[in-house]
Amino acid sequence: xxxxxxxxxxxxxxxxVVALDDVSLDVAAGRATALVGESGSGKTTLLRCFNRLVExxxxxVMVGDKHVGGEQPEQLRRGIGxxxxxxxxxxxWRVLRNVALVPTLLDRSDADDxxxxxxxxxxLPSVEFELRFPxxxxxxxxxxxxLARSIAARPGVVLLDEPFGALDAISRSDLQQTFDNxxxxxxxxxxxxxxxxxxxxxxxxxVVVMRRGKIEQRGSMRDLVRSPATDYVAHLIERARAGLEAxxx
Amino acid sequence: MRICRPPTIALAVTLATVIGVxxxxxxxxxxxxxxxxxxxxxNSVNRPVVVASKPFGESYLLxxxxxxxxxSRGFEVERRPGLxxxxxxxxxxxxxxxxxxxxxxxxxxxxxLHDTLPDSVMADPRAVFAHxxxxxxxxxxxxxxxxxxxxxxxxxxxTKATANKYHLRTLTDLARESxxxxxxxxxxxxxxxxxxxxxxxxxxxxPRAVRPLAPAVKYQALASGAVDVIDGYSTDxxxxxxxxxxxxxxxxxxxxxxxxxxxxGRLDREMPNALAxxxxxxxRLDEATMRQLNRRLEVDxxxxxxxxxxxxxxxxxxxxxxxxxxxxxxxxxxxAYMWDRRGYILSLTLRHLLLVVIALIAAVIVAVPLGLGLxxxxxxxxPTIGGLGVLQTIPSIALLAFMxxxxxVGVAPALVALWLYALYPIARGTFTGVRxxxxxxxxxAEALGTTPMQRLMWVRLPLAAPVIMAGIRTAAVITVxxxxxxxxxxxxxxxxxxxxxxxxxxxxxxxxxxxxxxVLALLVDGTLALVERAVTPAHRxxxxxxxxxxxxxxxxxxxxxx
Numbered sequence: 001x002x003x004x005x006x007x008x009x010x011x012x013x014x015x016x017v018v019a020l021d022d023v024s025l026d027v028a029a030g031r032a033t034a035l036v037g038e039s040g041s042g043k044t045t046l047l048r049c050f051n052r053l054v055e056x057x058x059x060x061v062m063v064g065d066k067h068v069g070g071e072q073p074e075q076l077r078r079g080i081g082x083x084x085x086x087x088x089x090x091x092x093w094r095v096l097r098n099v100a101l102v103p104t105l106l107d108r109s110d111a112d113d114x115x116x117x118x119x120x121x122x123x124l125p126s127v128e129f130e131l132r133f134p135x136x137x138x139x140x141x142x143x144x145x146x147l148a149r150s151i152a153a154r155p156g157v158v159l160l161d162e163p164f165g166a167l168d169a170i171s172r173s174d175l176q177q178t179f180d181n182x183x184x185x186x187x188x189x190x191x192x193x194x195x196x197x198x199x200x201x202x203x204x205x206x207v208v209v210m211r212r213g214k215i216e217q218r219g220s221m222r223d224l225v226r227s228p229a230t231d232y233v234a235h236l237i238e239r240a241r242a243g244l245e246a247x248x249x
Numbered sequence: 250m251r252i253c254r255p256p257t258i259a260l261a262v263t264l265a266t267v268i269g270v271x272x273x274x275x276x277x278x279x280x281x282x283x284x285x286x287x288x289x290x291x292n293s294v295n296r297p298v299v300v301a302s303k304p305f306g307e308s309y310l311l312x313x314x315x316x317x318x319x320x321s322r323g324f325e326v327e328r329r330p331g332l333x334x335x336x337x338x339x340x341x342x343x344x345x346x347x348x349x350x351x352x353x354x355x356x357x358x359x360x361x362l363h364d365t366l367p368d369s370v371m372a373d374p375r376a377v378f379a380h381x382x383x384x385x386x387x388x389x390x391x392x393x394x395x396x397x398x399x400x401x402x403x404x405x406x407x408t409k410a411t412a413n414k415y416h417l418r419t420l421t422d423l424a425r426e427s428x429x430x431x432x433x434x435x436x437x438x439x440x441x442x443x444x445x446x447x448x449x450x451x452x453x454x455x456p457r458a459v460r461p462l463a464p465a466v467k468y469q470a471l472a473s474g475a476v477d478v479i480d481g482y483s484t485d486x487x488x489x490x491x492x493x494x495x496x497x498x499x500x501x502x503x504x505x506x507x508x509x510x511x512x513x514g515r516l517d518r519e520m521p522n523a524l525a526x527x528x529x530x531x532x533r534l535d536e537a538t539m540r541q542l543n544r545r546l547e548v549d550x551x552x553x554x555x556x557x558x559x560x561x562x563x564x565x566x567x568x569x570x571x572x573x574x575x576x577x578x579x580x581x582x583x584x585a586y587m588w589d590r591r592g593y594i595l596s597l598t599l600r601h602l603l604l605v606v607i608a609l610i611a612a613v614i615v616a617v618p619l620g621l622g623l624x625x626x627x628x629x630x631x632p633t634i635g636g637l638g639v640l641q642t643i644p645s646i647a648l649l650a651f652m653x654x655x656x657x658v659g660v661a662p663a664l665v666a667l668w669l670y671a672l673y674p675i676a677r678g679t680f681t682g683v684r685x686x687x688x689x690x691x692x693x694a695e696a697l698g699t700t701p702m703q704r705l706m707w708v709r710l711p712l713a714a715p716v717i718m719a720g721i722r723t724a725a726v727i728t729v730x731x732x733x734x735x736x737x738x739x740x741x742x743x744x745x746x747x748x749x750x751x752x753x754x755x756x757x758x759x760x761x762x763x764x765x766x767x768v769l770a771l772l773v774d775g776t777l778a779l780v781e782r783a784v785t786p787a788h789r790x791x792x793x794x795x796x797x798x799x800x801x802x803x804x805x806x807x808x809x810x811x
Binding site for chain 1: 687689690691692693694695696697698699700703707708711712786787788789
């Protein structure tokens with residue numbers, strides 16, 4: 001079941017650096033929100049508050065109707081899918097074992113079966129791929145496996161931290177397509193961190209622009225383009241547009 | 250048995266027994282015997298007399314003569330020849346780990362007592378002996394038996410050609426010409442105040458260069474022209490062989506070096522009859538005899554047992570013994586020599602291997618958890634591992650010497666020293682391996698809900714295993730090499746023939762220890778390479794480990810350098 005995400009007045013510092021400054025965010029169950037902004041804007045920190053990889057200094061963080069601090073972090077994390085930029089597959093485990101990690105942690109007897117199903121969902125036929133080691137796959141295939149691993153136990157939420165950032169344009173586009181289908185079929189709540197506005201526009205229902213630990217603007221990509229709330233948002237969009245036009249000319 | 254053995258150390262004692270050490274030899278932590286109510290009365294003690302020597306030919310010979318003399322009088326004898334240096338041999342005597350070894354009054358005066366006496370006293374060997382003997386009784390409860398009858402002073406020697414070229418007759422002449430000359434001195438001599446340091450102060454001796462040389466090679470170095478001047482002993486057999494000129498100590502710098510048996514207070518108290526037997530040698534050996542005996546030993550390469558036995562027989566102290574193998578093996582082929590000694594070499598090899606295995610296992614048990622713990626406490630990791638690294642820089646012989654006051658001589662201090670040397674590579678390998686284990690994989694495993702223990706067992710340890718094993722392999726090869734030095738403190742092993750061979754300038758004997766040690770290092774390394782391969786995660790396996798095998802060979806070579 002998809003679960004909603006909610007952060008209320010969350011602040012966090014790393015030493016003297018303010019990473020999150022009184023941020024509030026809601027993602028409705030089954031919806032997808034993209035966090036965009038420059039490096040150091042706090043978007044990854046905010047994402048990591050939801051699976052307690054970051055424990056904020058103040059504020060309330062909820063997944064569904066539960067405070068995240070209410071249960072063991074391991075237990076919480078097993079219910080939340082997670083994909084990072086460099087997939088983080090265990091290099092000494094074959095594909096199937098990697099994908100079956102979370103079902104195994106949850107003591108599910110059908111761990112291998114659900115892992116095979118997840119592989120099929122991300123477009124990797126399990127007969128062909130399940131016995132390979134990660135180093136025997138292409139970069140795109142590795143990210144697909146990482147994606148399969150994150151959804152194998154059918155979590156209600158997935159957190160994606162620049163999941164396609166290290167891929168070439170074609171693999172990236174293919175994988176975005178795969179994920180978009182997957183999310184809609186599985187109806188999973190998604191929080192995506194990306195610095196690519198096009199990716200945000202393609203995968204997310206709502207885009208949140210962050211800067212210096214605060215939210216600058218939130219809305220659909222259409223809203224952002226039509227009426228940027230701040231100079232910074234306008235500048236961000238202008239830059240993305242300029243990049244696209246340079247490509248076309 | 251006077252040693253109290255709590256059950257907790259039963260294993261250690263069992264191991265020591267397996268290694269072939271009498272329990273007494275392992276009980277060096279036993280305090281020097283103090284008078285106590287249950288102290289056995291004189292003559293009632295039935296235990297072997299531990300006879301030791303320092304690592305040079307004459308010391309071996311005298312110790313062997315002590316040993317055979319005692320045996321002929323019905324005493325059981327345990328031989329501990331070749332103890333590292335003065336500090337180690339005397340340290341062992343003070344702690345009661347050995348009972349007797351041959352020592353020289355001048356050494357006792359300068360290197361142990363650190364006393365300076367007026368020149369008038371220094372010129373009189375009897376007066377020096379009286380002083381040394383009295384002070385040793387007072388300060389160390391150790392006893393000098395009456396001198397054996399000869400002096401073995403330092404003999405600063407040059408070749409005839411050098412003497413003629415520079416007109417050298419005395420040490421004053423030598424000091425004058427020393428800026429043109431390269432000296433080859435034993436490490437002991439370079440450091441001692443009755444050695445180079447004092448020569449520099451008294452004569453102003455300042456050679457162009459000073460090369461530290463092992464006793465076994467210095468005569469060859471001099472004869473080949475690699476060095477111009479060396480320190481020898483006046484009774485050295487090789488002085489005569491190479492026809493060298495001994496320079497006169499015209500300022501009477503060197504104290505008299507009268508040879509005598511130095512005996513522990515414990516033996517004196519417990520077995521006065523042993524002292525009575527040893528005293529039979531007092532005054533019986535003159536310098537000419539010693540030179541001739543040393544020559545048989547060092548130049549003719551005769552067996553030390555035979556030379557000692559012959560001389561005791563000549564002196565009428567011991568009857569002719571037929572059991573001794575007196576076959577002159579000097580000209581036998583090397584492999585025939587090795588074959589003759591195969592049983593001995595095999596037992597040394599097994600003992601060597603056991604020392605290495607025990608030290609290594611103990612090091613793994615401590616260093617792997619330490620490395621894992623340090624990974625969680627990064628702040629103290631580098632200082633801690635750095636501290637272990639500093640241990641590596643302590644020369645093995647010095648580390649062994651430090652052990653003696655704590656653990657005496659024998660297997661226990663050797664194991665502790667080897668264990669200390671093995672800690673660093675293993676702890677470093679574990680720490681680095683676990684720290685650097687694929688950070689993305691570790692982060693992802695954490696984000697997906699693994700516990701810290703699961704991450705350790707499933708991710709970090711498997712990924713770190715090859716690095717940890719590489720550390721263990723390095724430690725193993727280092728330990729095989731370092732264990733050869735264990736012979737200096739009487740722990741046995743393949744160092745025994747190496748130390749004895751160095752002392753007796755017998756290359757074949759050195760090789761009979763060094764070759765098996767090298768083979769052992771390769772076998773140990775090869776075996777661990779298989780283990781390393783077995784624990785290497787499937788995705789990283791390679792067919793060959795040639796590169797690391799060559800690296801291991803290099804470190805063996807580096808360690809075995811004398």
